[in-house]
Amino acid sequence: MLASAASRAGAAAGARALLASSARAMSSIPLGEARTSEELERRYLMPTYSSNGVRIREGLTFAKGSGSYLIDTEGKRYLDFGAGIAVNALGHSDEAWARVVASQALTLAHSSNLVHTAPPLQLAKRLVELSCFDKAFFCNSGTEANEAALKFARRWALAQDGLTSMPDFACKSSDRKHLDMRCETSRGTCDCWPQAVDRPRATKTRVVAFHGGFHGRTMGSLSVTHKPAIRHQFAPLVPDVTFAKLNDIEDVARAMGPDVAAVIVEPIQGEGGVIPADAGFLRDLRQITTENNALLIADEVQCGMGRAGTLWAHEAAGVEPDMMTLAKPLANGLPIGAVLVKDFVAAAIKPGDHGGTFGGNPLATAVGLHVLERIADPAFLADVRDKGAHMLNLLSQWTTSSTHTVKQLRRPPTDALWAGLELHGPVAGVVQAALDKGVLFITAGPNTVRLSPPLTISKDEISHGMGVLKECVIGGAGAKL
Numbered sequence: 001m002l003a004s005a006a007s008r009a010g011a012a013a014g015a016r017a018l019l020a021s022s023a024r025a026m027s028s029i030p031l032g033e034a035r036t037s038e039e040l041e042r043r044y045l046m047p048t049y050s051s052n053g054v055r056i057r058e059g060l061t062f063a064k065g066s067g068s069y070l071i072d073t074e075g076k077r078y079l080d081f082g083a084g085i086a087v088n089a090l091g092h093s094d095e096a097w098a099r100v101v102a103s104q105a106l107t108l109a110h111s112s113n114l115v116h117t118a119p120p121l122q123l124a125k126r127l128v129e130l131s132c133f134d135k136a137f138f139c140n141s142g143t144e145a146n147e148a149a150l151k152f153a154r155r156w157a158l159a160q161d162g163l164t165s166m167p168d169f170a171c172k173s174s175d176r177k178h179l180d181m182r183c184e185t186s187r188g189t190c191d192c193w194p195q196a197v198d199r200p201r202a203t204k205t206r207v208v209a210f211h212g213g214f215h216g217r218t219m220g221s222l223s224v225t226h227k228p229a230i231r232h233q234f235a236p237l238v239p240d241v242t243f244a245k246l247n248d249i250e251d252v253a254r255a256m257g258p259d260v261a262a263v264i265v266e267p268i269q270g271e272g273g274v275i276p277a278d279a280g281f282l283r284d285l286r287q288i289t290t291e292n293n294a295l296l297i298a299d300e301v302q303c304g305m306g307r308a309g310t311l312w313a314h315e316a317a318g319v320e321p322d323m324m325t326l327a328k329p330l331a332n333g334l335p336i337g338a339v340l341v342k343d344f345v346a347a348a349i350k351p352g353d354h355g356g357t358f359g360g361n362p363l364a365t366a367v368g369l370h371v372l373e374r375i376a377d378p379a380f381l382a383d384v385r386d387k388g389a390h391m392l393n394l395l396s397q398w399t400t401s402s403t404h405t406v407k408q409l410r411r412p413p414t415d416a417l418w419a420g421l422e423l424h425g426p427v428a429g430v431v432q433a434a435l436d437k438g439v440l441f442i443t444a445g446p447n448t449v450r451l452s453p454p455l456t457i458s459k460d461e462i463s464h465g466m467g468v469l470k471e472c473v474i475g476g477a478g479a480k481l
Contacts, residue, residue: 037061057435065092068457070440078435079465081453082442086270086302086418089329089375091454097332097370104366113360120360123369130311130376132320133340138360142301142327143216145337146264149297149323150207150220150238151354152345153262156295157204159348204261204294206240208252212272213243215264215299224264227271246277249284256288262295262323267313270302273448274410274420282317295322295345301337305329306375306455309385309416316413329455332371336364375455384455387462388415391451394466395419402474407447417457421449423473433472439465 038053049055062070062078068091069077083089090097104119111117124136137152139145209215209224216222222231223238231237240259245251246269263285269275277285289296298321303313305326314321322345327337337359358364374380392411399406399421410420423430426446434441444450449469453462 056440057432060435067091067093068454068461076438078438078440079461079468080440081451081465082440083452083454084333085328085442086307086452087328087333089306089455090332090371091456094332094456096374097367100367100370101334101363104363107362109363110358110361112357113355117362119362119366119369123365123372126369126372126376127326127338127340130372131324131340132342133324134343135341135346137339137341137354138365139337139339139356140335140358140364141216141337142299142325143218143221143337144356144359145301145325145327145339146215146221146224146297146299147218148337148339148354149264149299149325150224150262152323152339152341152349153207153295153297154202154205155350155353156345156348157261158202160204160293161202163202202261204259206242206257206260208242208244208255208260208263208294210246210265210269211243212246212269212275213264213266213299214269214271215266215301246275247281249281249288252285252288256292256294258292260292260294262297263289264297264299266299266303267317268303268308268412268418270450270452271444273422273444274412274418274450276410276412277317279317279413282314282319286319286321289322297321297323297325299325301325301327303412303418305372306381306384307416307418307452308412309381309388309414311376311381313412329375330371331364331367334364334367336368338368380455384417385415387457387459388417390459391417391462391466392419394463395421395469398470398474405473417451417453417455419451420444421451421469421473423447423449430469430472434468437468437472439468441469 036059037055038058041050041053061073063073064071065080065088068080070080070092071077080088080092083091108117120138124138127136128134137148139148207224209226211226213224213226215225217225217230219234220238222234223241225231226243242255242260244255246265252263265277265282265285266272267277267282269277286296296319298312298314300313304324305311305328307313307329308316310316312324314324322342324340325337326340330336330338335358392415395409399409405423406421407424408420408422410422412418421427424447427443427449428446430449431441431443441449441451451469453465
C-alpha cells in the first residue's frame with residue numbers, strides 16, 4: 001500500500017513538473033516585451049484556442065470589419081464566409097446596428113434584473129409574437145441558453161411528480177436549526193448541506209441528445225454534446241444523458257422511457273457539419289416525445305434567426321417544440337442568449353429557480369430587438385433564400401462532378417446561406433489557399449468547409465467566394481487529397 005501511494009505521489013509530482021515546464025514555455029516572454037499577437041497570446045491568454053499563439057495564420061490580425069469583409073492590420077481585405085461562426089448576420093459594423101448600440105449605451109447599458117427596463121420586455125414580446133412560444137428567458141450565450149433549458153426541463157419534470165415546491169431538508173440531526181443555506185446543530189454546521197440527504201428526486205431525469213450534436217462547453221451543455229475530443233477530459237459529466245442517432249427514429253424509440261424528461265435536438269447540426277434533421281424525423285420526434293410525456297427542445301443557437309432561410313429552422317418541418325434556445329446572431333455580435341418556452345413549462349418555474357446578472361441587460365436586448373426586426377422582415381428572408389439558391393447553384397455546378405475530391409455537399413431543406421462541403425480529407429489546405437486569395441472560410445470538423453456568410457452578403461460577393469472555393473478545392477489544395 002505504501003509503495004502504491006508512493007507511486008501515485010511520484011506520478012502526480014511528474015505531472016506537476018510537466019505542467020510547470022509547459023507553463024514556463026508559454027510565459028517565457030518577459031512582461032512588457034510581447035509585441036506580436038502570437039507573443040501576446042502566449043504571454044497573457046489561456047491556451048484554450050491555440051497551443052502556440054497562432055490562430056488561423058501566423059501574423060494575421062484583423063483590425064476592423066465592413067459589410068462582408070474583414071480587414072487586417074496591413075489593410076488587406078478578406079471576404080468573410082464565416083461571419084464570426086454564424087454570428088454577424090447583418091455583416092460587420094453595420095451602420096444602423098452601430099447607431100442602436102451607441103444610442104442604448106449612452107442611455108442605459110445595465111441595471112440588473114432587480115428592476116424593470118423596457119428593452120428586454122420589448123424583445124421578449126416580439127420573440128413570442130414571431131414564434132410558437134409564450135415566454136422568454138435571457139442570458140448571455142448559447143451554452144447558457146442550453147444550460148437554462150436543461151434546468152427548466154428538470155424543474156418541469158419535478159412538477160410532473162407533484163413537487164411544485166421543495167420541502168425542508170430531511171436532516172438527520174435531532175437538534176437542527178435551518179438558517180438560510182446552511183444547517184446548524186449544537187455540534188456546529190451539519191453536513192446535510194449542500195447534499196440535502198433524503199430529499200425528493202424527480203422520476204424523470206434523463207435527457208436524450210444526438211450523435212454529432214453540439215450544445216456548448218459548460219458542464220450541463222457539454223454533457224449533451226456528442227464530441228469525445230472535448231468531453232472525456234472533463235468526466236464525470238452531468239449524468240442521465242443518452243445519445244441516439246440523428247434521423248433514426250427507431251434508435252430514439254429505444255432510448256426513450258418514462259424517466260426521460262427531454263429530448264434536445266438541433267434542427268440542423270452546425271458544428272457537426274451542417275447536417276439537417278429530416279422533416280419527417282422531426283415530426284416523429286415531436287410525436288414520440290408527446291407520447292412519452294417528455295419535452296422537445298430545439299437548439300437553434302446556430303441554425304435559427306434566418307440562417308436556414310426561415311426565421312426558425314424548425315418551421316420547415318411544421319413542428320412546435322416545447323422550448324427553443326437562441327444566441328449567436330440575435331445581437332449580431334453582442335453577447336446574448338435566449339430560451340423561449342411554452343406556458344406549461346413556464347408554469348413550473350418559480351422565482352429563484354434560475355437567473356443571471358447580465359442576462360437581459362438593456363444594451364444587448366435593445367440591439368437584439370433591432371436585429372430581430374430586420375431579419376424577421378419577410379422581404380429580408382426572401383432575399384436570403386434567393387441568395388442561398390444562388391450560392392447552392394454555384395456549388396452544385398462543380399461539386400457533383402468532383403466526387404474524387406468532394407465527398408458530400410450538405411445543405412438545409414430550404415434555400416439558405418449555409419452549407420457544409422465535406423471533402424475526402426482535411427480542408428486545412430483549402431482554408432489556407434483561400435486566405436491567400438483574400439477569402440476567409442471556416443471549418444466544421446477536419447474535413448468540412450462550413451459556408452455561413454453574413455446574410456447581407458451580395459450575389460457578386462457570393463460568386464467571387466464560390467469561384468475561389470472551386471479553384472482551391474479542384475485546382476489547388478483539394479486536388480492533393
